[in-house]
Amino acid sequence: MQAVPAQATGHYHERPVAPFLRDWFSAVWVHQLPEAAAPPVVVAPDGTIDLQWIDGHFRVAGPDKDPQTEMITAGTAVIGFRFQPAAAAAWLGVPANELLGQRLTIETVLGRKGRLLDADIRHRPNLAELIASLEKSIADHAHCDAADHTMQAAFRLIGGGPPAAAPLIPWLGRALAMSERTLRRRFDESFGYGPKTLDRILRYQRFRRLSRNSETTTAMLAAEAGYADQAHLVRESRRLTGSTPAQLERILAGER
Structure with a gap:
């Protein structure tokens, strides 16, 4: 199956994050993949780093300087929290060049703190409640240096x-x-x-x-x-x- 630009398949929308996260994150977005067979998607570099909730777990989508092709299961809703510019390194405690081109589990990046962040999320019956739960969990586990x-x-x-x-x-x-x-x-x-x-x-x-x-x-x-x-x-x-x-x-x- 031919890869397509991410914005060419499924449904995408975004909004500002909750006010208590805005020092660190600029937006929360949702990409709902189609229920039918989903093609591989090409993600183009955009100068940002994301904290993403996918398949019931957080991961860090590091900065890209080349297009990345990803295969995501049909019907999956990817929820992304876009870091403010130059904020990810301080929030994660990892220089951004160590994340270049990477898609890493939150546990790989944050260790025990990442495991606790993942474990704090409970099943929610609808997307809005899930996003609110994710925002609260991110805020509760944010103990980091100031953004640059x-x-x-x-x-x-x-x-x-x-x-x-x-x-x-x-x-x-x-x-x-x-x-x-x-x-x-x-x-x-x-x-x-x-x-x-x-x-x-x-x-x-x-x-x-x-x-x-x-x-x-x-x-x-x-x-x-x-x-x-x-x-x-x-x-x-x-x-x-x-x-x-x-x-x-x-x-x-x-x-x-």
């Missing part, structure tokens, strides 16, 4: 896009008052990879946001998102998703 606010600022800087023609690393170094060596180390610890990789990922996310409900040409959207030209966008789209923007739009429209 400097690296959260770095994420926002890159998300907004560097000034035109400004070399990325020197620009970030000046903005954050860091040497290049320190900058790269802090990025590895907070995001799992360096500034240039995060810039590529967030630039593509910018393009995807701009392209939703837009009648503008792909070439113009590419320029607005920060690409040198449309060919640059196509190369990066293949690298991050395995598909060109046109192929991805056809898949999402059901024209496989």
Whole structure:
């Protein structure tokens, strides 16, 4: 069975997490896979790290810099808690580069604390009650250092896009008052990879946001998102998703 982008199968929705979790998590999302045979799904890098509830257990979905293909049982509801930028490393007590490309059980990452977090969840008759129970359990077991606010600022800087023609690393170094060596180390610890990789990922996310409900040409959207030209966008789209923007739009429209 051919793999498809994750957003092309099943039903997906998200909302903000409960207020008591917002220092650490930005959203909770649910991806309900179809009851019929579910195809393998391709998960594209998006610059985030998730704590996921799947098959009755928590796992950590680490940062990705390449597309990942996963096979998830038909009918499964995956519940994800998306960490705030640069918050996962402090909450988990593990540098993000040690989680790069990984899907790890919570026990593998947190040891006994992870076992207790898993064990605290009881069966709930509906999805809303289950999510509320998961949020409470996460809050009850959260005893961690403060999030790295400097690296959260770095994420926002890159998300907004560097000034035109400004070399990325020197620009970030000046903005954050860091040497290049320190900058790269802090990025590895907070995001799992360096500034240039995060810039590529967030630039593509910018393009995807701009392209939703837009009648503008792909070439113009590419320029607005920060690409040198449309060919640059196509190369990066293949690298991050395995598909060109046109192929991805056809898949999402059901024209496989």
